[in-house]
Amino acid sequence: xxxxxxxxxxxxxxxxxxxxxxxxxxxxxxxxxxxxxxxxxxxxxxxxxxxxxxxxxxxxxxxxxxxxxxxxxxxxxxxxxxxxxxxxxxxxxxxxxxxxxxxxxxxxxxxxxxxxxxxxxxxxxxxxxxxxxxxxxx
Numbered sequence: 354x355x356x357x358x359x360x361x362x363x364x365x366x367x368x369x370x371x372x373x374x375x376x377x378x379x380x381x382x383x384x385x386x387x388x389x390x391x392x393x394x395x396x397x398x399x400x401x402x403x404x405x406x407x408x409x410x411x412x413x414x415x416x417x418x419x420x421x422x423x424x425x426x427x428x429x430x431x432x433x434x435x436x437x438x439x440x441x442x443x444x445x446x447x448x449x450x451x452x453x454x455x456x457x458x459x460x461x462x463x464x465x466x467x468x469x470x471x472x473x474x475x476x477x478x479x480x481x482x483x484x485x486x487x488x489x490x491x
Contacts, residue, residue: 403462405476407452411459413483414448420484 418441426437449456467473 409479412480417484417487
């Protein structure tokens with residue numbers, strides 16, 4: 354069981370890292386922000402209002418969806434993979450919107466959390482447990 358938990362966490366982190374790299378690689382070609390995205394950013398809460406529970410939920414879903422997407426599109430063509438990344442990004446935008454936060458606020462909270470290893474370690478344990486719950490639900 355310990356091996357399985359560590360493998361799940363490692364796999365989730367690897368997948369998350371891959372998607373961050375893939376998402377950032379296309380930023381120079383990114384189209385201008387849409388009005389809906391601008392509206393979301395205007396109505397979102399500042400990072401000071403992001404709670405640990407919100408951070409755990411967003412991070413866990415991000416990791417779970419990333420792993421599922423990698424699993425489903427393992428042998429996909431580049432075009433299919435790009436569509437999957439676009440769908441993933443839309444799900445993430447909706448998730449941020451549902452929680453009333455911006456991606457920048459989430460990233461800022463994450464950076465601050467990482468300044469204290471003990472806190473980050475504790476929160477990441479909660480994230481891992483939530484990812485496992487999500488996997489069992491499906």
